[in-house]
Amino acid sequence: MGSSTIFDQLETKRPADAHDRQLLHRVAEGDRNAMTELYNQYFPRLFTFLYRLSRDYCVTEEVVNDVLFIVWRSADKFQGSSKVSTWILGIGYRQCVKRLRKKRLPQVDKKNTLEPLVDGCSGIELDDVIAKALDELSPNHRMMIECVLYLGMTYREVAEIADCPVNTAKTRVHNARKKLKAALSRLGYVNGVQDEG
Numbered sequence: 001m002g003s004s005t006i007f008d009q010l011e012t013k014r015p016a017d018a019h020d021r022q023l024l025h026r027v028a029e030g031d032r033n034a035m036t037e038l039y040n041q042y043f044p045r046l047f048t049f050l051y052r053l054s055r056d057y058c059v060t061e062e063v064v065n066d067v068l069f070i071v072w073r074s075a076d077k078f079q080g081s082s083k084v085s086t087w088i089l090g091i092g093y094r095q096c097v098k099r100l101r102k103k104r105l106p107q108v109d110k111k112n113t114l115e116p117l118v119d120g121c122s123g124i125e126l127d128d129v130i131a132k133a134l135d136e137l138s139p140n141h142r143m144m145i146e147c148v149l150y151l152g153m154t155y156r157e158v159a160e161i162a163d164c165p166v167n168t169a170k171t172r173v174h175n176a177r178k179k180l181k182a183a184l185s186r187l188g189y190v191n192g193v194q195d196e197g
Contacts, residue, residue, distance in 0.1 A: 020084035028075035035072050042068070042085075046092050052146050053096050053139045063099055067092045082160045086153070090161040093143055100139055133183035137176065144169075144176035 023041075026034030046067060051060040070091055078087055134142050140162075147153040147161060159169035 017083045086157045136183040141176035144173045
């Protein structure tokens with residue numbers, strides 16, 4: 001069975017993912033225009049996802065370029081058991097974790113994160129509070145939060161990205177949520193509401 005047959009069969013199974021699969025099929029055939037389109041489509045999403053993991057612009061930029069190069073070279077290896085987006089984000093996640101292990105980023109200074117984020121004269125955006133709380137989490141926990149809360153992925157998709165069993169993904173998401181809630185609480189926020197006292 002040739003790769004075109006696999007892509008054709010998968011296209012009928014997941015119509016919402018059909019465009020990405022067709023693009024990836026064209027990339028697998030060496031179509032540079034398809035790669036340019038895939039790059040333009042995925043670069044912003046991939047960059048945001050990986051930046052939330054690494055918290056380092058330079059690392060993120062390097063990893064995104066590495067990932068899209070891997071996609072260019074490995075498009076024909078896509079098996080189709082997941083969405084194209086899940087496959088690409090999974091490659092990104094693994095590349096980012098490798099890069100962070102090599103770089104050994106310094107831990108967040110928790111003394112600074114324990115200070116309340118409240119300016120007595122003005123309101124504060126919940127996004128700012130969440131960003132500050134996310135800084136306290138490990139890259140793996142940030143990835144779990146990113147996938148489930150921001151990208152709306154299923155546990156199965158998270159498991160595919162993290163390359164782990166579904167039950168392990170559920171446990172990791174549960175632990176990540178607990179750590180995020182604890183961080184928000186330390187910052188003076190409970191259930192998204194500022195604690196006045």
